[in-house]
Each structure stands twice: as structure tokens, then as C-alpha cells.
Amino acid sequence: MDPFTKKRQVNQTMLDGLRDSEKPIAFFCECDRDDCYQATWLTCDDYERNLQVEDWRALADVHWERPGEPDRETEFAMSA
Numbered sequence: 001m002d003p004f005t006k007k008r009q010v011n012q013t014m015l016d017g018l019r020d021s022e023k024p025i026a027f028f029c030e031c032d033r034d035d036c037y038q039a040t041w042l043t044c045d046d047y048e049r050n051l052q053v054e055d056w057r058a059l060a061d062v063h064w065e066r067p068g069e070p071d072r073e074t075e076f077a078m079s080a
């Protein structure tokens with residue numbers, strides 16, 4: 001099983017267990033790295049809503065990079 005699928009499964013198990021909570025919880029970063037267990041804080045509502053978005057992944061800030069999208073540094077530079 002690839003790292004993304006594995007971490008998505010863990011996150012969904014967490015979601016099922018904590019769905020009643022309104023507080024943000026630490027989901028695993030769903031990047032492709034096998035050795036990444038960074039946390040990204042989302043409420044269950046936000047996580048579940050984002051799951052409807054095609055190709056969306058919960059990503060920790062450090063792994064927030066996808067082809068075709070400006071990275072955070074570029075956005076930061078532009079808003080500065």
C-alpha cells in the first residue's frame with residue numbers, strides 16, 4: 001500500500017472516531033513520503049468537506065507543494 005493510501009486510511013479511522021468533536025484534530029500529512037508523520041490540524045467538518053474535492057489531500061505546511069500551483073513562498077512574496 002502506498003504511503004498516501006495508508007495515511008488516508010488512518011485519517012479516516014480517526015475521523016470516524018472523533019466525528020462528534022468540533023475541535024481541530026491532528027490528521028497525518030497525506031503526502032507520498034513513507035517517513036512523514038507530520039500533523040495538519042483540521043476540524044472533522046473541514047476534513048470531511050475537503051474530501052469531496054477531487055485530488056485534495058490533507059498536507060502539513062512543509063509538504064504543501066503540488067504541480068501547477070504556486071508554492072507558499074511565491075504567494076508570500078507576492079503578498080508582501
Ligand SMILES: [Zn+2]
Pocket residue numbers: 029030031032033036037038060063
Ligand atoms: Zn508529508
